Amino acid sequence: MPVPAWPPDWPRAHGDPPVAGEYRLVPEDFVVEEWLGFAPEGEGEHLWLWLEKRDLGTPELARRVARACEVTPRDVGYAGMKDRFAVTRQWLSVHLPGREAPTDLAERLAAAQVTLLEQARHPRKLKRGVHRGNRFRLRLGGSAVVHPAFASRWERIREAGVPNYFGPQRFGPEGRNLQRACGILARGWRKRDDRQGMLLSAARSYLFNELLAERVRRGDWDRALPGEVLMLDGTQSLFVAEAPDAELAGRVAAGDVHPAGLLWGAGESTAREAAAALEQGLGAAHAGLCAALAESGVRTARRALRVRPVAAELRHEGETATLGFTLPRGAFATAVLRELLCHPTL
CATH class of the missing domain: 3.30.2350.20 (TruD, catalytic domain)
Known part of the structure; x- marks a missing residue:
């Protein structure tokens, strides 16, 4: 099974940021507070x-x-x-x-x-994934935050959202989690080799990001295609848009529902028509990896292609800027940051 090239070329939805910036120079620059609900x-x-x-x-x-x-x-x-x-x-x-x-x-x-x-x-143990989201407070610096386009880019992100990419931390330094995942899946995944499922997750996340990147290149990552699986905002509720109409397009534009991309595994995709064709094309391009994920027993799932920062704030303090926003569980703050500034880790 070939190991995907690293780093990948996953495009930004709002165009490349004009200049570089800095973040997370010290831990206090990146503050996260869990929101249970x-x-x-x-x-x-x-x-x-x-x-x-x-x-x-x-x-x-x-x-x-x-x-x-x-x-x-x-x-x-x-x-x-x-x-x-x-x-x-x-x-x-x-x-x-x-x-x-x-x-x-x-x-x-x-x-x-x-x-x-x-x-x-x-009465009960705290289980994975029961929280509603996370609140972030991020301090940024460098040329990006004093650039005249910074504030307008932030406003576009607030209004339109960003591609819901899995962040670079999911794949490990230089993509090593993905490399290990390909090795283990090529031999046949076993629980004892990946007790926390971290490597399975890295492989599925990579394929999701590849699908999302293609949608960003096409310019329809935030629109419903014929046969699209849609996810209600703030929930995991799904339905298929057999023939999107003006009313449904308005709901997508308003952020009430989001296109939902496939997380590969065992089980049939519920997408149809144009949306299914895109998934099938990516599946063919990564046939070995997709087949190995299905054989591992992990079940197919869905993830929204778009995420919007909620209660988003921006405060400038001289040559630094502080962002505040809330994201639903599973979304990465780095997906927001990569639309705002250039940085080697983004």
């Missing part, structure tokens, strides 16, 4: 902890919490993976049936470079 109930076997971490990945955070609470890592749950080189706040759950947390838990966590902000009981 609900609150712990106040009682139950699981202790939920609202934590702040700096320059620390979520899996390592979970291990440190497990040690502090004297439980095994499998007793710790979290909703989503947060960036390592950042300041992030998120909930973790710890299974503590019939017993209290250590009385010095805050001190233990502080010694592990983790800040305990809040705690509450809940």
Whole structure:
């Protein structure tokens, strides 16, 4: 199975940014706060902890919490993976049936470079993907933020959204996660070789980005094609647009629904006509990878091709700019940033 060339040429929807910029020079430049959309109930076997971490990945955070609470890592749950080189706040759950947390838990966590902000009981473990989204506060610098076009580009992004690409962190430095995924899939994927499913995810994300990139080149990434699978905004509800009309086009333009691209795996695509032809063309171009994903047993799914930053704000402070916005779970802030500035990691 050939390994895709890296780095890929995934186009921007709003044209190439005019000049380079800087971001994430220090962790405090990239602040992420998880948005659950609900609150712990106040009682139950699981202790939920609202934590702040700096320059620390979520899996390592979970291990440190497990040690502090004297439980095994499998007793710790979290909703989503947060960036390592950042300041992030998120909930973790710890299974503590019939017993209290250590009385010095805050001190233990502080010694592990983790800040305990809040705690509450809940009947269930925190599961992956149950959060609604994430709130970002990003500090940017460089020539891009003082360029006359910066503010107008930001307004276009607020109004039109951006292609919902998976971010570069999904693929690892120099695409090494994708390289490893191709090797494992060529031999036949086994759970013991990829316990967290990270490599499967890298392969599926790459194919999705390839499909989305083709739609961006065609200029129809934010429009419904005949036979398009559409996703209701803010949900995972899907329906097929057999023959898009003016009313449906208006709903897409308003952001009420979004075209939804395929995440490859086992199972038939529900797309029809023009939308199906695009998927079939990409499937043929990456036949070995698509077949291996189907054989792995992972099921096909859908992801919106477009994402819009919600509650978006921009504040200039001299030669720096601070962005604030909320994205739904699974969306990457880097997909927004790459439409605003040029940077080697974007």
